Amino acid sequence: AAGVIQSPRHLIKEKRETATLKCYPIPRHDTVYWYQQGPGQDPQFLISFYEKMQSDKGSIPDRFSAQQFSDYHSELNMSSLELGDSALYFCASSSLTSTYEQYFGPGTRLTVT
């Protein structure tokens, strides 16, 4: 079965650079979520989209932005990167009727040096 695809899997950036993370949800899933997970921490919700519209916003810094495109893939754009942005970034998808059952991608490990 198709799973959530994220790219790249690993990314190394320097401080003040920008990064773009991509997510391709499971086909026919209409809701996409972004989470940030630091070492030894729980996933922290950043932002979600339903049918290409932002549906909820969590602890996402103003330096970050995201959007969902017509083909339902989503991109998380991160600017003015800071050392503290180093983390695992997960994208998840679900159907609207089953948002309690989210399918997570393998994650993008971002390292900011």
Place this chain on the structure above:
Amino acid sequence: GQSLEQPSEVTAVEGAIVQINCTYQTSGFYGLSWYQQHDGGAPTFLSYNGLDGLEETGRFSSFLSRSDSYGYLLLQELQMKDSASYFCAVRATRDSSYKLIFGSGTRLLVRP
């Protein structure tokens, strides 16, 4: 505010039964989910309770008591591969919010 509490670590022996508790305090409640995450891996959905009672899925069962704001995940016939972190997660409201609020996770170590 929103908070979920779980034990930070649990150790058990292969073949045993272990229960991981989760208490929550959220503004609105629409079900409790459980996720498993191996080191370096992605969270994987295990179980969901929208109503009070027990849900069974193979070796895993999950229980919810909404009156007590409490749930647990029960793992039976533990295997070494069950060593992982387990997160409870709440969807706080039904209509306007699509996010999950995760607990801090319970690290389960299964010993031979």
